[in-house]
Amino acid sequence: MTANKYKNLCIGVTGLNANDNPGPGVAVIRALKEGLGIGVKIIGLSYESLEPGIYMHYLVNKTYQVPYPTAGTESLIERICQIHEKEGLDMIIPNFDAELYNFIKIAPQLKKMGIHTLLPAIDQLLMRDKVNLAAFGRQKNFYVPADHQLTTEADLKAAAEELKFPLVIKGKFYGATVAYTFTAALNAFHQIGSAWGYPVIAQQYIKGTEINIAALGDGKGNNISIVPMRKLYITDKGKAWAGVTIEDPALIKLANSFAKATKWNGPYEMEIMRDGEDRLFILEINPRFPAWIYLAAAAGQNQPVSLVKMAMGEEIIPFNEYEAGKLFIRHSWDHVVDISEFQQFSARGEL
Incomplete structure (x- = not known):
């Protein structure tokens, strides 16, 4: 099929943040616009009011706020139904690790609504999870650094004794810090754990x-x-x-x-x-x-x-x-918009 057959698609895209730890959404949209033509309609799906992609109107036609992954699948499908009634979504491309579980679970419902996705299965998602990666490597004969799962300071001490310093402290979904001392490792353990939950992973530094x-x-x-x-x-x-x-x-x-x-x-x-x-x-x-x-x-x-x-x-x-x-x-760019747009999205959940 030629790109022209896809030029009028309506595609929902998440991951619109573009800070020093950017999400993939803006880059995905650029690729879609370039490959499918400017006629493709992009619906942003955003979690927070200050995600820059919300206000990039040359890339994103309209943006809707969606519930955080912790709200569960019922809240997500309810919100997508509301958006679909207004926009007629043809496809959704999720771009955050933490949201994938919910999108995989609701994929059959989305398909019945005419919304396409292309996602891994739950077992595929779990096998490469950070807490399972070392075991996966051993099973499939890949080189994977040794690691420890941490829920207490005692776990961290045991990990440090075995893995030695420096070691890498990682969150379940995001965040990674190279620690050269136990104090630094302990700070990272508490900081990452409070942000992303436990267990935290201590990984061998390569x-x-x-x-x-x-x-x-x-x-x-x-x-x-x-x-x-x-x-x-x-x-x-x-x-x-x-x-x-x-x-x-x-x-x-x-x-x-x-x-x-x-x-x-x-x-x-x-x-x-x-x-x-x-x-x-x-x-x-x-x-x-x-x-x-x-x-x-x-x-x-x-x-x-x-x-x-x-x-x-x-x-x-x-x-x-x-x-x-x-x-x-990559570079930084001051994207200037009117405060009324921020207020509208914050109050109404759409822009």
Whole structure:
């Protein structure tokens, strides 16, 4: 099918935050607009009033506030029904780890409403969860750093004795801090635990080169698209602020091995560390598009567009090449809007 057949689609997109720890939503929308045409209608689905994507009217046609994932599936489906009655949604692309469980649970209801999704199964989501990643690696013969699950300070002391310093303290969904002392580790444990809940994960620190892979699985053990990127500049939150696409058969092989082992359905990101012995350690598997996904589109593999076409039932021929040496540099931009727009969204939950 040509892009013209999709030009009038109405697509809901989450993840509209664009701060120093950006969500993927704005990048996903850029890729969709570029690949499907400006006629595609984008409905933002936002959790907070200060997510910048809400006010980017050149990308987002209208935005609705949706309940936090902790509110559960009933609240979510009720809100989506309200939005669907007004907008006629054709598809929803969730972009946050924490919301995926709810969207997977309501996917059958969405399908009956005519709203398409392309999401992993619950068991796929759980197998790559941070608390299960080390066991997954042992089972499937992937290199994964050793880790400990932490619920108490005693757990942290035991982890520090085994893993040694530095070690990485991670939240269940978000947040990662490299701690070089027990005091720093303890502070991170309490801070991340209070923000994202317990258990917190203490992970073995692997020194090396950080690489990310954006991929799109077909649910049958294959990848439709794979684009590796080497981080060039990393923020204090561990996020890539600049990166470049690279050509490396070992990375392609790793992503294909993951897809084969899991039969992953939909987008995912592999966070990799290549150590001094050229081993590829899987640090995380993020079950959605990364915030840098527009780079993949710019390099020749528009994964968000492929996702839409797959969700609509089109057979997609896997990409077999991309342009290495494509560089992205993230930047800050003061987006100025009238306070009345913020007040309207805060009061009415839509803009």
